Amino acid sequence: MKISIVRNILEVNESAARENRERLDRAGVVAVNITSAPGSGKTSLLEATVPGLSLEGMCAVIVGDLQTSRDAERIAVLGVESVQINTEGGCHLTASQVSAALDRLDLDGLSFIFIENIGNMVCPAGFDLGEHARVAMLSVPEGDDKIGKYPTLFQPADVIVLNKTDLIGVLDYDLNRVTDDLGRVNTRAPFLRMSVKTGEGIEAWLAWLRGLKV
Amino acid sequence: MKISIVRNILEVNESAARENRERLDRAGVVAVNITSAPGSGKTSLLEATVPGLSLEGMCAVIVGDLQTSRDAERIAVLGVESVQINTEGGCHLTASQVSAALDRLDLDGLSFIFIENIGNMVCPAGFDLGEHARVAMLSVPEGDDKIGKYPTLFQPADVIVLNKTDLIGVLDYDLNRVTDDLGRVNTRAPFLRMSVKTGEGIEAWLAWLRGLKV
Numbered sequence: 001m002k003i004s005i006v007r008n009i010l011e012v013n014e015s016a017a018r019e020n021r022e023r024l025d026r027a028g029v030v031a032v033n034i035t036s037a038p039g040s041g042k043t044s045l046l047e048a049t050v051p052g053l054s055l056e057g058m059c060a061v062i063v064g065d066l067q068t069s070r071d072a073e074r075i076a077v078l079g080v081e082s083v084q085i086n087t088e089g090g091c092h093l094t095a096s097q098v099s100a101a102l103d104r105l106d107l108d109g110l111s112f113i114f115i116e117n118i119g120n121m122v123c124p125a126g127f128d129l130g131e132h133a134r135v136a137m138l139s140v141p142e143g144d145d146k147i148g149k150y151p152t153l154f155q156p157a158d159v160i161v162l163n164k165t166d167l168i169g170v171l172d173y174d175l176n177r178v179t180d181d182l183g184r185v186n187t188r189a190p191f192l193r194m195s196v197k198t199g200e201g202i203e204a205w206l207a208w209l210r211g212l213k214v
Numbered sequence: 215m216k217i218s219i220v221r222n223i224l225e226v227n228e229s230a231a232r233e234n235r236e237r238l239d240r241a242g243v244v245a246v247n248i249t250s251a252p253g254s255g256k257t258s259l260l261e262a263t264v265p266g267l268s269l270e271g272m273c274a275v276i277v278g279d280l281q282t283s284r285d286a287e288r289i290a291v292l293g294v295e296s297v298q299i300n301t302e303g304g305c306h307l308t309a310s311q312v313s314a315a316l317d318r319l320d321l322d323g324l325s326f327i328f329i330e331n332i333g334n335m336v337c338p339a340g341f342d343l344g345e346h347a348r349v350a351m352l353s354v355p356e357g358d359d360k361i362g363k364y365p366t367l368f369q370p371a372d373v374i375v376l377n378k379t380d381l382i383g384v385l386d387y388d389l390n391r392v393t394d395d396l397g398r399v400n401t402r403a404p405f406l407r408m409s410v411k412t413g414e415g416i417e418a419w420l421a422w423l424r425g426l427k428v
Contacts, residue, residue: 037252038335038364039356066336068363089366091305091336119363120336121252122280122305141355141378142253149282149333150252152303164355170384 013127016095020102020130027107030212031115033129035153036137037146038119041163043071044196045137045205046114050078052206059112062101064093071116081105092123095130111213121150133212136189139164144174147181154185159192159208166195227341230309234316234344241321244426245329247343249367250351251360252333255377257285258410259351259419260328264292266420273326276315278307285330295319306337309344325427335364347426350403353378358388361395368399373406373422380409 024031034042046061053059056079063071064085072084083101085093098115105113115131117124136157138146141164147154154160160182168175182191190208194201238245248256260275267273270293277285278299286298297315299307312329319327329345331338350371352360355378361368368374374396382389396405404422408415 037333037356038360039251066364066366068359070359070363089336089340091334118336119251120305120334122303122332122334123337126303139355141353141381142251145282145284146252149284150280152280167355167381167384170381 013095016099017128017130020095020099029107029110029113031113031131032133033115033131034135035117035124037121037142040137040139041196042116043074048196048202050080060105060110062115064118091118091120092127093117093129094127098129121153125152133158135159137161137163140167140171140173144177147178147185151185157189160189161192161194163194163196165193165200166198227309230313231342231344234309234313243321243324243327245327245345246347247329247345248349249331249338251335251356254351254353255410256330257288262410262416264294274319274324276329278332305332305334306341307331307343308341312343335367339366347372349373351375351377354381354385354387358391361392361399365399371403374403375406375408377408377410379407379414380412
């Protein structure tokens with residue numbers, strides 16, 4: 001009984017995700033789903049990405065948040081449209097929520113939609129939102145054990161971003177441990193070391209995004 | 215229908231939590247449920263707590279983890295018994311899981327049980343595990359907006375710990391923003407600034423724990 005409910009939720013989500021992807025394909029828009037723990041730097045990454053690819057007016061951001069609109073306010077400053085999804089306690093976005101957000105956007109003229117998921121290393125993993133690529137982000141201060149401990153987030157990722165590398169020297173961070181874990185969890189996705197603060201890795205990230213363009 | 219299922223899960227949990235608390239009360243053991251995002255320092259806090267209160271052999275740790283036993287291994291080194299709960303993808307511990315863990319512990323002679331919840335700022339909030347006190351922890355590198363963004367974690371907490379304060383100077387961290395948010399979310403719980411690394415705030419934390427003793 002329990003299993004059938006879970007299956008049903010996932011089936012409904014898969015079907016909505018498929019529809020989202022078809023709709024985005026028709027409009028020629030690439031959707032990127034960004035997942036991470038709280039505070040890894042998802043919004044900061046977008047703050048570097050929009051000017052980095054000159055995406056002002058050419059991309060939109062769908063932001064999931066429990067209650068506030070703080071991230072959406074940071075996005076608005078960038079000169080791109082954003083849609084805020086308040087999940088009211090929900091621990092991940094669903095494809096149906098993204099579908100409703102797409103209804104509120106004019107897809108014509110957009111090249112990218114970035115979906116900033118709820119800050120959570122567990123729940124967003126199993127929910128396809130209809131994206132074309134998924135980013136799993138972690139940051140140095142979270143500790144070097146996180147890929148081993150939360151593998152389900154990193155397994156389906158198309159790119160893995162390690163942010164806040166400027167803190168590697170300050171903290172007792174073992175990069176080898178991270179790459180060892182990654183060798184067991186996901187060898188397919190590029191692994192980008194990044195510091196949004198210093199700019200390290202931003203060029204590689206922008207190049208990866210450019211490669212997604214249809 | 216959906217709502218009734220959710221209610222049912224929470225009712226089952228509440229009942230198991232009540233039983234856990236009664237069982238712990240009878241044994242004279244104080245249970246502390248520690249919640250935070252991944253990598254805020256829950257295990258490190260326990261590494262400072264056990265020697266700090268000379269709890270070797272006198273406390274036990276129940277550790278929730280998705281897959282690995284890494285935290286349990288770190289705990290074992292401290293000379294205290296630990297029970298690992300692998301949730302296999304579940305995003306929070308439940309009172310029933312804690313009940314099963316209690317079955318595996320000899321409660322006689324213990325003064326404390328620390329429950330290290332899954333690293334997650336959303337899901338553990340709504341689940342009483344039968345603890346006597348709940349800790350909500352955050353850390354400086356996660357950013358100064360987290361209490362406002364994840365209020366449900368901080369509202370029910372009996373103490374709020376801000377860890378990694380040694381990084382306040384390194385990062386662009388606005389402590390006033392945190393205390394402002396806290397003023398709206400939880401004015402009841404003490405707010406402890408802490409650096410497990412430098413030792414700042416550890417004495418205040420140990421004093422708070424001593425105050426829980428029956």
